[in-house]
Amino acid sequence: MSLENSDQTTRPAADPLVLGRRIRHARTARGMTLRELASAVGSTTSQLSLVENGRREPRLSLLTAIAETLGTTAADLLTPAPPPDRRAALEIALEQAQRGPLFASLGAPAVRPGRRLPLDALESLVALHAELERRARATIATPEEARRINTELRLEMQSHDNYVPEIETLAEEQVRAVGYTGGALTHHMVAQMAERLGFTIIHVDDLPHSTRTVTDLENGRIYLPPASIPGGYGLRSLALQAMAHRLFGHQRPASYGDFLRQRQQIAYFTACCLVPRFAAQTFLEGKKAEKDLAMEDFRDAFGITHHSAAQRFTNLATALMGIPTHFIRANDDGAMYRGYANDGVPLPADATGAIEGQPLCRRWAARSAFARRNRSTEYFQYTDTPAGTYWCSTQTGSGRDSEFSITLGVPFAHAKWFRGRETTRRAASSCPDESCCRRPAEAVAARWQDRSWPSAAMHAHVLSPLPAGTFPGVDDVELYDFLERHAPTAD
């Protein structure tokens, strides 16, 4: 490890610790004692000692006096420059590491990085602290890393049409072993599957808040939240996910990427159990032959949510029936929450290729479906895009704090297999071209941009970038539209 590259030494010298060390270095270089310096600048030894140890920041007037006495300038002392020598750099690094929360969490005694500490011991301690820090960071991801890893996983799944035959086969074996032949997988079957793996499912009402399930490997128990909703979809899913960790032999994730990959595997396995491939194939091919494919029927046949049905359809449609697809979960604020496409539909993406949180075209079914009054059935729409025409089926629903839409779309040529293909709704979208729907009409913008003051809502989920309008975080097309609607009329 190169100390010069660690961020502990490249911080600006405004760091009181670095400043303090620099003052001490300049003082000892001139052979001055702390007492001598204190009397020269009209301060006290205890005050200066605090400054030199980085525990107090000197006022500029004191700093200027110190600098003059030591034959340098305040600016020099404050200039970000490498610490005076190797030893000083190491002492600063050790001091900083020992002041951090990571070291505090160890409950270990601190070492005073004084003169009596040999240089090689100092080198070794600093290297150990740096490695400890690196390991701690490896399991924490910044939102940027999370987005990047998420994008990698999505593109990897897309490269094999969102289909993983090995997991499909593993899940088929598991459900067949407990007598599953078709339709919804029952709770009873899930419990039997757990038993075959040597687990008992136990419902408790005191799970730690930060967990969804807990598995006791020693005693073979899977703890789940209370079975408050009999037949609740969520509980089957939680139990299956807990079992999947065991089936895949997952080890403690070493990085955030590992963690997400494991999540993706257990989610895929769970989907394969709730909608086993052989049962889904029989069902879907039958519907396709009748030209009556519908997400709502697929959902109802297997007792799963609309979200799960549409997502599961993307696993199987291309591999088993040669139908390319796209899937979008959007929020009523117009942002995409999840997305997948292998049919070439131009999903909005940021510069890194991440799609989560990106604003969707206003003309797409995933957004226009929100405008509908009667939302009990699916909404169908054809949309012309720069990449071709797509047919989409959208179902809206209400979540805890917002409404959402689930869309399953296919290229025009494949619409013929679906119920709803006869719709006459057709929209044209030229997104990502801004003139499509992202730019307010010039007259409206001219009227309002200097005559309004919106207060931006904070986005709840970190994956969302802020919509870029005139005001950070505010969608100005919607804002001006609102103002136009509510403005008093001139008469």
Ligand SMILES: [Zn+2]
């Ligand atoms: Zn658009």
